[in-house]
Structure formats: structure tokens, C-alpha cells
Amino acid sequence: MVTRMLNSLIDISLKYKLLVIILFLTISAFGYKAYKEIPVDAFPDITPKQVVIYTESPGNSAQDIEKLITYPIETAVSGMAGVKLIMSNSIFGLSYVSIFFEDKYDIYFLRQLVSERLASVSIPNGWGKPVLGPNTTGLGQVYWYQIKDTTGKYSLQEIREMQKYIVTPLLKSVSGVEDVISWGGDRKQYDVLIDTKKLQNVGITYSDIVNALQKSNQAAGGQYLEFNREQYLIRGAGLYKTLDDIRNTVVKSTAGQSITIRDVATVKSASAPRFGAVSIDGDEAVMGMVLQRTATNAAKIVEHIIEKLPTVNAALPKGVVIHTIYNRTDITHKAVSTMTSALASGVVLVAIVLFLFLFELRSAFIVIISLPLSLLIAFLLMDYYGVSANLMSLSGLAIAVGMIVDGTIVIVENSFRKLHEEPDADKLTIISDAAKEVAIPVTFAVLIIAAVFIPLLSLDGLAGKLYSPMALNIVFVMLGSLAVALILVPTLSVLLLKATGSSENAVMRAIKKGYTPFLNYALNHAKPILVGVSVLFVVLAYILTLQGREFMPTLNEESIMYRVIAIPGTGLEHSTETSKLIEKHILKNYPNEISSVLTMIGRSEKGETAQPNYMEVLLTLKPGIQDLAALTKKMNKDLQESFTFVQFIATQPIAMRIEELLEGVKAELAIKIFGDDQKVLDKISKEIQSALSDLDGLEGMELETQLGQATINIEPDYLALARYGININEVMALIRNGIGEEPVTQKIEGIRRFGIVAKVKNAKRDIQSIKDVTLRAKNGSLVTLDQICNITLKQGASFIKRENLSRYMLLSMEVENRDIASFVKEAKEIIKAKVNIPDGYYITWAGDFKNMQEATQRLMVIIPITIFLVILLLYTAFNSLSKAMLILINVPFGFIGGIIALVVSGIYLSVSAIVGFLAIFAIAILNGIVLVSFIDELRVKFPDVDLKILLKDATLLRLRPVLMTAFTTLFGILPLLYATGVGSEIQYPLSVVITGGIISSTLLTLLVLPAGYYLLYKDRR
């Protein structure tokens, strides 16, 4: 049935030649359009389906936030449909809950669901309101900029104001921009500095002042008045306009005399407490990060932002400009150009190889034309299915370049040969027959190649998201090549091919001459060769299991970034000072390499969970750096030695975000220790740490210390409060508003809003001054905080992390010069032997390793299924199980070379390498099919010829197409092997494996397959 279908397809296309050509011209046109319009990105969108809920709760401690905010939110959202994982982090001033969903749901639907659940969460008044995080991807920070004041006239506060009220609204109006995050500088607020001692003088309380401020800052609408047929609107404009308005606010009035704010406080403009800062090249700065909305095109957004910049600059005061710091399209262009140049050079190399083998322009032209056509069809399909052009999807095309032409080669070669054999017959019939002859093997070969990459599509999580675009694109381009081979190629062959004097050229003749003795030997010693190869395969397969493993090779983004961690509890101002020192140090010592240094300290105001002891340092490199790896290494060492009081962890911008997406673990490998009591968790972590400290391959270990935040605990003494007639509410309000500087009302200036803070004067000088803060009760009692509260100093939690409603602590590790899997195995044994883990506490492994493990497990299931599918396809094609098995034998042949290449070049077994093996699987089968189908064909034609002679002839006749397909694939992949640009390292293992695989597969196919066939069929007739 399949044969009939294919035959009629070839017949029809040969009948309507013009139509076929027009069809393909149209397809190319649309394909080209798709190629131009396709979204371009550095990476596939690897973000899990994730909804983030963050609750800003200024000034509150981690423990209270966990209790009063995080836990209620967690319980509300748990048990929702599709929830995979709930993670949370409660830090000083912020609750961060992140819900990971199964990938099948729509993000807007999920956000809707979460919002509905959030409505049922009750959080105490004044403790903040939960908000959904921006709907962006993990790599959504597509554009970073600094608002640069070239005049030096504006303060950071003013620049921050410009950021909030000029830049952000303009950038938010760009389509696809979800949000703009402001970072650095400080926000203006108005301080009403209350001298609490004066409260006694005028007989008022702190809450009187707060009330007065709140009540005196109001507007009202008075409807309208009709007068002389016209309408006059009435407006009560009672909002504060000047600072004097605040000063003149009446707090209390007695018999004609009023006590105003002026009498008890001084009012002035000040800065709000901040949680993060930014410094650039040794000076504090204000920066913004543009977040891309999910499922939008990063390159387009950045393009639009750049277009918008002149408008933004015009809106800013003269001399203040937007200065680009980081632009996602840079790396995107680099990554994409690495891949496109690999693709382009692959195409050229393949064309040259083809020409060398065919030595005939017309047939070479037909084969070569099928390359761009198949690629254009692939682009068309990418566009249709919304696959973006990125590192991974394009590399799929690059891998497939050599395989695209295989189908065409087989058909053209067959036609060419037949034309040569029967120069007098009707051209159309010959070509139709030639095409039909090989249609089945070609179709099945392409289908099998597609099938082989299906396991990648089934991968879950990060690996799936990374590699499925690659697999998809291979499938797309193979389908395109099949269409070209079956429909267009016969037509073009009829139109273009001519019978030539000799179908063979000098190159082929020489190869054949050298090859024949080997083939003879192989056929004569079939058994020992097969046994020898099998033994070799088994040995190599065993060696492969010893090979190191890693999840993903590190992407070289051509940039250097550091995560810098100081001890917990480090103050923001100190960190800012440190950052300036680091920046100056780098600029001073690497003037030829580094043009600018940016440090982000703590967190921006929107939902990040970093503390002031955490910094991210991004270096902008000068162009023309030769050896980035060496520079990075040197700098790592230098920085760590120059700044011993902090820890430097080298990373790269995208790599860092990817690490973060690995379920909140910013490390390749980590242990999560679960349990209730942070102190016990801390103890276990430290025990594990010391147990593992001497383990081979451990480069560094980092315990995410959750404890260690010094906390001034103000605990009300109820008896004392009763004595003085003060209630808790008053005390807490004083702590929240008076010390914690939570605004009590806002001063609205145009559209700008600034908090008005009823701040206790000199409360935050030192610990004693907190104790001395004075409170006046309604009845007049005057007490210090120390009198009514137990004020103690404690080392509390600086943050509390939870996963699926259980607290945990994280111990991350860096492993070098050793594969992670064996490291984990050894570490597990050591922990089991040395560390005592109490009841109710348990550990799990996390990080990159976990993904690798999951991917491997899944592949263990999927690969046998795929093999079964391939056998099924082969069986359908050849109608014989033994032939199917014979072709499958080719697979180990390919693997032999792949494994040798992998081991020799010392590359770890990564998902990338596995993809290489899958490709070899496909190539080997392709080789097998081409050969076996031809042998079958000859056997039918010449049933009486001795099998050995027949095999020899068939193999020699088939030598050219087999070599051609092999060489095209090899040369198609070579550019990936030698590529050096951004993203090349991800494809490197894959290309190493494929290169080795192709060589061994081709050689062995040409020698061992005939031998195998002989063994299998020598007794049959």
C-alpha cells in the first residue's frame, strides 16, 4: 500500500512538472518569508510553568513573614490542579512563593487560578498584600540600562524618580514588555521627625500625630453648582502641597490654641529605607531591567525598545540619557550567528562533497538545490508551530544538513546510474522507475531518522525544553527533504539529467580499487569479523559506562559575571562600599580587558529574594579578548585573594538564570536538608559539610546559611503595659511606623507619590537608642520602650526556605575534574556512614545532577520504545524481521566510533552527547537501509548469482551513495565541531560523537554488513 502510494505520488509529480516547480517556488517564497520573520532568541524558552506570588511586607522579620504570610499562601495554593512543586522563601521584608505547574496548562489560566486562590488568603492588616509576579520567563530580563546623568546635576534620588515616572511608563508601553524593574539609587520620602520627648510637653501621643497626618491629607469632590446657566465644579483640594502644609497640620487644639506638627517634629525630605543598590564603575547608579512577557520574541522587544530610546531620552532632562548595559540580542545574535554560520558552511561543504563524488554539474545541482529547499520548508514549519530560531533549534538544522541530501542523493544517483546503463530508453520512464525503486527505502530512512529523535521530544523539564526544539527541527527538515526528494527531485531529474559517458569519475574509481580487497577479505572471513566487532562494541559500551556524566556543557556567553556573597547580616551600605572597591580593583587591574563593571547589591523592589550580603557583578568586556577562559581563571583567583572576606562564584548572565530555574538551586549540585527546626538543619548541614570536605573532585562547598541574622527582639511586657495603660497596638505601630518608617500617608505631587513617614527622631543610632524610644500613653504616662518591652538581641533566621510546605536548608557544591554521578554516589555513601540524621529530617539531591538523572531515567524507557518503533518501521519496509535486525546491527557499528571519539577527546557524557548517539543511530540505519535494499533488489533481479559475488557487486555499486551520504553528513557536522562562537560548546560533544560515529558506521557498514548479510542468507535461496 505504501509502495502504491509512493509510486502514484512520483507519477503525479512527473505528470505535472510545471505545477511541481511552481509549487516549490511558492513554498520557497513562503519559507523565505518565514525565515525572515521567525522569532530569534538565544535559547529556547526553558522556563517551567511557574507562577510567583510575592508579598512585600516592609520591615518584618523572616520568621513572622513565614508564619503570617508564606504559610497561609502556601496552604491556599497547594492542592491546585497541575501543581508540581511549591517553593517559598521568606526573607526580611518579603514573602516569595513560587508555584511550579505541569507544562501542559496555559499560563494565563494558571495565573487566574492562583489569583482566585489568593483571594481566600487572609493576611493580617498592615502586613502587605500578595501580588502575582510578572508574567515573564526566567530569561526575561532582555534589556538592562542605566540612567546616566552626564551633567552631574541630579542626585540619585532624582534619577530614581525619573526612572519611575518617565522611563518606566514609556518602556512599559512597548509591546511585549511585561514590567520594568528599578534598581539602585533611593526613593524620596518625607520624614516627619518626631521628638518623642516633646509629646509630654504638649500632651499628645504618637498615634495622635499619625492620625493628624492621615486626616489632614484628603481631597473631596463637592459636585457642582449651576450659575447663570453654567456649571461650576466644586473641588475640595485638601491634599498636602508643601512641606509647610505638613508642618501646620493641627494635632490637637485647646481653647483657641492649636498644637501643630511644627511644635513636635521637624519635616524634611529624606530617603526611604532600601534593600538594594547598584553601582557602576565605582559609583552608585540607577538601573532598570526590562522584563519580557512570556511567549514573546526577545529580539523584537529589544528592537522596539531601542526604537523607543530617542523618545525616552527626549523626555528626560537634558544631559540625562539611557545607557545600555546589557542587551539580550547581543548574545542572541552571537549564538544564532554561530549556528547559521555552521549551517551555511555545512551547506557549502556538502555541496563541494557532492560535486566531488558526482563530478557532474547537473546531478550535483539537483542535490544541492534540495538543501536550501528543505531548510526553507523547515522554516515554514517552524513558523507554523511557533518554534523560535535559537541555538538549539538551529543546531538541529545544522546537524541535519548532511542528512537532508541523503534521500535526494539516493534518488539522483539511482537515476543517474540507470540513465547511464540504459542510454536509449525513455528518460521519463527510467527516472520514474529509478525513483520508485528507491522510494521505499528513502521514505523509511527519513521516517526512521525522524523517529530516532522522538525520545528528545519526550524529555521532561529543562532537558526537554532545551532539546525538543532541536529534535523538532530535525523532524521538520527531514520531512521537508522527503517531500523534495519524492516530488521535486524526479521532476528536476527528468528536466536536467543527461546520460553521460561514464557515471564514474576518477575519484570513485580510486576508492573502489582500494576498497575491493578489504571487502573480499570481509566476505571471506565473515564470522570472525562479526565476532570481533561485537566484542569491540561490548568493551566500548563498558568503557562508556565509566565515562563521566554531566547534564549540559556550560554555554560560553562571552561574558563574565560573579555572584559575590558576604556573611549573612552584612549591611547594605557596607556591601555597597565593597562593590565599589571590587569595581575599582577590576578596572584598575584589567584596563585592557574590562570596559565597565556593574554590581547589583541586594534586591530590587520587586520580588527578588536576595539580601544585602548578596551581590551580582557583571563585567562588560572589551572587544578582541583572545583567551576568555584564561582571563576568567586569572580573575577568579585574583579577586578571591584580594577580597577574602567575601566569596566569589563565577558565572554568566544566562547560565545564572538557568541555574536559578533549576528549582531555586543556583548550583550544579546541591543537597537539600528537610526538617522543622532550623538549628537542627544547620547542624546536619555542617556535619555533611565536614564529612564531604575531603571528597575527591569537590571544588567548593557553600552552605546557604539561613541563620546568623542578628535581630533586636522587642517583646512586649504585658504587666508593664497594663501598668502604664498602653496597648500592644500602640507599641507595634510605633515600631512599624516610627522606627520601621512605614509611610502613614502620601504626599502626591502631580502623579508622583512620596511616602510621609512619622519617624521617631534618633531612634536608629544604636541598640540603646531603640531602647530609649519614648512612648506617651493617652493618660500621660511617659515610658521608654525598654520599660514596657523585653528588648533582647538574638541571632535569628535571615531567611527561611520551604519546599512543598516543609523547611529546608541548602548545601551546594561545585565539582570539578570528576563526573557528578560518581561523585554523588560516593557522597551518598559517606553521608550514610558518617552523618546522623534524626527522625523527621531527610536529605535529597538537587541541582543540575537531578535533571540529568531524570533525563537518563526517562531515556531508559523511551529509547527501547524508539528502537521497537524503528524495528517496526524497518519490518514494514522490508517485510522481514531478520533484515530489520541486520540493519539494526549497524547501530553498534556507529556507536563504536562515537564512543571512541568521546573517550579519546575526554568529553563527559552529556545530554548533548546522547543526542549525538541518537543521530548516529539514524545515520547507521540509513547506511544499512541504502545497502540492504539494494542487495535485495539485485537478488531479485539476479536470483542465480552466487551470494558472495552478488554482495560484492552490490556493495561496490552502492559504494558511491553510501560514501556520499556519509561524507555529506560528516561535512555537514564538521562546522559544528570547529565552531568557536557563543553556544558552540553545547554542540561540541554532539559533533564529536557524530563525527566518530559516521566514520566507524560507514566503514563497518561497507565491510561488516555484507559479511553479516552473507552469514544470514548464505544458506537461503
Added chain:
Amino acid sequence: MIRTLLLTTLIILGLHAVEIPTAKATKRAFFKNVELNAQIIQLPNAKQSIMSQVSGHIEKYFVKAGQKVKRGQKVVLIESITISKMTSNYISQKKQLIAQEKNYKATLALYKKGMTSLQALNRESITKDGLLAKLNALKSQLSTLGIKTSQLERASANFILYAHSDGIVSQILQPAHSSISQNTQIISLVKDKAYYLKSFLPLEYASKIKIGQKIVMHENGKNIISHVTEILPNVDATTQRIVLLSSIDEKVQNLYINAYTSATLYFGASKSFVCVKKSALSFFDNEWVVFVPTDGQGDENPYEIRVVEPVIADESFVGVKGIEEGEEYVSGKSYYVKSMLLKSSMGDGD
């Protein structure tokens, strides 16, 4: 072992990057003080006023408000009809008396010569005594008003008021050239040292307060010194604080009664303590610690973590238990030492 060695080198290397200052623990006397809310008051008996006993017209003030006066100093000149009447009356009475005395002396001479009767002499004597009595009454009245009759030769309406005690003119109550009636207060006079500071001290300091301790009032950028003169037995009912009175040794014109002000009470020198700089303290594992350098030889950590107990503190020093006098300690940048120690305990050595 090698690890620790490495670690030590690392830390020492780190010390080159950040200079860690050290100092020796010293003994130091601490002056404990407390900030207070205080009110400027005047005790009621310390205020006096100068009144005119006669009605009249204020002609001239000899003093200005705020001027210090001595007892008996001229204060104000008043023109008074009463005084004018009294003085003219006095002068005429005096003249009559002189005339009468002459009459009496003549009558006495005549009587001695027997030229007149005793009766007549007695009559003259009675008249003279009557005049004298009248004159003395006037004289005493005038001297009560501060007018010395001995120098009075002409009738005068001028009435000068004198300060009746040392003090300061706190206020001139009547404008010049105004008419006043009898017993009108014209000038209020306050005694020196009549201003007191009423300070409110939290109860927790009850055991430390003593008479004579210094309280410094901060007013308009000036520090005004006073000393505790009285500790009231009752605490202030509303504020629940101990009330201290201290007299102010300062020119009174700068102060306003009933004004609240801030003040600092100094309890005086307490015991001497071994102390460290405030910048040496670090909070470590729920305890205050200072870092003490070790010899740095061998495998030892270059710093020892010394738990201390802060006892007393002032602006820049903390008296602590747990460190010996003369012992060397890290006096600043203890953050860096803490960082290094914490980092090494995290196991990030190599």
C-alpha cells in the same frame, strides 16, 4: 591539617588586603548619663513685685527689664499729688513747729522772769508737742515711702521707689507716664537663682540619683549647668517619673518659664572598667564577642573569638567583662575578621 594551614595562609593573605587595627584593652572610668525631659520653672516665693504705696503718675524708670538691681537702688520716679501734699504739709508743719518753738522759748523766758503764768507756758508747750507729734507722724509716713525728711526742704511731688532687695527686674508692669493708683504693682523683681529645672527621671534610675548631681540643660545650642537640689518625694502622677529640682546658675533672661527642654543627668563617675572600643564588638552565635589576635603561629587560627559581656557603655567605649587589661584586641573592622572566620567554617578553604 594541610587544609587548615592553607586556610590560615588565606586569612593572613586577606589581612594584607584589609588592614585590621588592634588596640590594647584599657581601664577607664565611665560617666553614666541619661537624657531627660525637663521643664523650666520658678518657685512661687522667689518672685516679688515693687508696688507704689501712693497713687500718681510714673515719670521715669531708672532700670530696664532684665537689669540686675541692688537693694536700695533707685527704680522708678513717680509724681504724686499725695506726696506733694504730704511734703508741703511737712514743710509747713516744720515751719510752724520752728515758730512755735520760738514762741515756747520766749514764753519760757518770760515765765522764768515771772512775767507770765505757768498756764500760759503749758499752753505753748502743748501746742509745740502737738505740732511735733504731727510732724513726726508725717516724717514717719514719708520715710515709709522712702523719703528722707532731713533733706526735704521744699515741697516736691517726686516720689522715688527703691529696690527692696537684690534681684533682677524681670518685668516692668506699668508703662512710663501712666497714672497709677495706690498698691499697683509696677515692677516685678525676681531673686537671683530663682529659676529651677524640673526634670523627669524614669523610675529605673531611682537608685542612682543623689542630691548634687549635675544636670545639663540644652537650650538654644547652649549648655546650662544646674545641680540637683531636691528630689521630690512624689513621682509625677501622670508621667510616672521621678521629679528632680535643680537650681539654674544662669542669667535668667535667656529662660522662659514653663518651657520644656531637654537635659542630661550625669550620675558622676562610676567604677572603672576594662573597656574596648565600641567598633570592636561583634554579635556572634548569640553572644557579643571581640576578636583577640593569637600568635598566628602554626595551625592556629590567627584570631580567637572571645565572648564578652558588655557592662557599661558611652559614646565610643564599652566596658566589658571577659577581657584582661592590656590584652590586645581587634579594635575595628571586626566585620572582616568575622567574615573570614565564618567563611572558613563554611569550609570554603581551597
